[in-house]
Amino acid sequence: MLSYGFYKSLHYLGVFVLLLAFGGMMVGVADGQSPQGPLRKRLLMAHGIGLAIILIAGFGMLARLGIHWPWPGWLIAKLAIWLVLGGLAAALLRQPSRLKVLSLAVLVLAWLAGTVALTKPF
Numbered sequence: 001m002l003s004y005g006f007y008k009s010l011h012y013l014g015v016f017v018l019l020l021a022f023g024g025m026m027v028g029v030a031d032g033q034s035p036q037g038p039l040r041k042r043l044l045m046a047h048g049i050g051l052a053i054i055l056i057a058g059f060g061m062l063a064r065l066g067i068h069w070p071w072p073g074w075l076i077a078k079l080a081i082w083l084v085l086g087g088l089a090a091a092l093l094r095q096p097s098r099l100k101v102l103s104l105a106v107l108v109l110a111w112l113a114g115t116v117a118l119t120k121p122f
Helices: 004-030 037-065 071-093 098-119
Strands: none
Touching: 004 071, 004 098, 037 071, 037 098, 071 098
């Protein structure tokens, strides 16, 4: 079995890939047009790969910590944030006029996910 530290670093890698994909989408939208063709495909692939890495590594950490069902509230909150971040890519590319709001949403959700993970308030 892999160590907790390995899963945690892999989880961070997934977060970095996800935020990098969002950044690429935001730059394309800010330039006045939504990314098209191969660039769009690569950004959406990076987005999906980042989400998958986050989920797999997150469940690996849960296994190492011995957290089983029923899940604590902070974990359910993290899964809800993960789902929303999954849908925000489509919203960003389909509604480029909402760039500022969606960019702020990504930033706030990333901060909130980190805060919930560190403090485990519920």
